Amino acid sequence: MRDPVRAALDVCPVEVSIAVLGGAWKLSVVRYLLTRTHRFGELQRAVGEVTPRTLTRALRELETDGIVTRTVYPEVPPRVEYSLTELGRSLGPVVDWLEQWGESYAKTQATLSSDATLGD
Amino acid sequence: MRDPVRAALDVCPVEVSIAVLGGAWKLSVVRYLLTRTHRFGELQRAVGEVTPRTLTRALRELETDGIVTRTVYPEVPPRVEYSLTELGRSLGPVVDWLEQWGESYAKTQATLSSDATLGD
DNA sequence: CGGTATCCCACGGGATACTG
DNA sequence: CAGTATCCCGTGGGATACCG
Numbered sequence: 369m370r371d372p373v374r375a376a377l378d379v380c381p382v383e384v385s386i387a388v389l390g391g392a393w394k395l396s397v398v399r400y401l402l403t404r405t406h407r408f409g410e411l412q413r414a415v416g417e418v419t420p421r422t423l424t425r426a427l428r429e430l431e432t433d434g435i436v437t438r439t440v441y442p443e444v445p446p447r448v449e450y451s452l453t454e455l456g457r458s459l460g461p462v463v464d465w466l467e468q469w470g471e472s473y474a475k476t477q478a479t480l481s482s483d484a485t486l487g488d
Numbered sequence: 489m490r491d492p493v494r495a496a497l498d499v500c501p502v503e504v505s506i507a508v509l510g511g512a513w514k515l516s517v518v519r520y521l522l523t524r525t526h527r528f529g530e531l532q533r534a535v536g537e538v539t540p541r542t543l544t545r546a547l548r549e550l551e552t553d554g555i556v557t558r559t560v561y562p563e564v565p566p567r568v569e570y571s572l573t574e575l576g577r578s579l580g581p582v583v584d585w586l587e588q589w590g591e592s593y594a595k596t597q598a599t600l601s602s603d604a605t606l607g608d
Numbered sequence: 609c610g611g612t613a614t615c616c617c618a619c620g621g622g623a624t625a626c627t628g
Numbered sequence: 629c630a631g632t633a634t635c636c637c638g639t640g641g642g643a644t645a646c647c648g
Contacts, residue, residue, distance in 0.1 A: 369597055373597070376590075377594055378536075379516065379535070379536055380516045380519070380535070380536075380587075380590075381586075381587045381588070381589075381590030381591040381593075381594065382515040382516055382519055382583060382586045382587045382590055383512065383513075383515065383516055383590070384590035384591075384593055384594055385515075385586040385587070385589050385590035385593070386509070386510060386511075386512070386514075386515055386586070388590075388593065389506070390506060390510040390511075391506075391510075392503065392506070393503075394506075395502040395503065395505075395506055396499065396500045396502055396503055399500070399502055415499070415500070416498075416499055416500075434596070434597070455593070455596065458589070459589075461585070462582060462585050462586065462589065463502060465581070465582050465585070466501075466502045466505040466506070466582065467500075467501045467502045467505070468501070469501075469505050469578070469579075469582065470496075470500075470501030470502055470503070470504035470505035470508075471501040471504075473501075473504055473505070473508065473575070474497055474501065474504055476554070476575065477489055477493070477554070
């Protein structure tokens with residue numbers, strides 16, 4: 369188990385969830401994998417401007433935490449597919465929820481910032 | 489708007505949610521404020537071993553992001569109360585969900601680690 | 609009581625180059 | 629194609645001490 373997760377265990381269950389899902393790109397990855405299995409390159413293009421190193425680390429951590437599965441096909445050229453575990457799929461509802469919340473939050477803040485801009 | 493949140497806007501709504509809620513202690517704070525208004529010291533004792541500086545920063549960010557309200561009572565000794573905004577209260581369901589998910593995750597991983605220990 | 613100030617460090621994430 | 633290697637840096641969070 370990763371250290372941040374272990375540390376969160378001593379605090380509160382919600383901190384455990386954040387320790388597992390809190391990193392940048394992680395929930396985006398889960399979101400795309402909810403639709404279907406992706407190859408590394410697909411994932412990279414899907415989530416946007418993420419460097420391969422950062423994406424690899426996010427995927428490795430999600431793998432360690434039991435959220436994604438990594439399957440290597442010993443072919444040339446190499447092919448690696450990422451998919452969700454049962455546990456990963458169980459995140460469907462909350463990813464959905466957070467996506468909608470984030471969306472409506474963005475709208476709210478857009479309104480606030482246009483108000484605030486008047487006072488700039 | 490805070491930079492991490494602004495950056496997340498260019499990525500994906502779920503990243504916005506993570507940018508707002510992803511920090512350590514933040515969701516714990518929200519969780520306690522969902523039950524009732526708390527004073528600073530209460531919050532500090534409630535969430536566990538968090539330093540005042542870290543808790544202050546978490547609260548300030550949550551305030552900036554429109555999740556919590558800070559009310560100062562000009563008394564001696566000073567009293568400051570934190571409560572949730574409407575937006576903050578809208579997090580009720582997801583905090584609940586993440587708490588349960590984190591809880592069951594902890595159990596799962598406990599099982600896995602006891603299995604893994606056999607192989608250590 | 610409810611914070612700040614100061615210092616410190618680890619780690620997450622980016623940039624760039626390279627490889628099996 | 630799917631990464632690694634290397635370097636770098638900002639920031640988040642902790643420790644400790646102090647303040648209005």
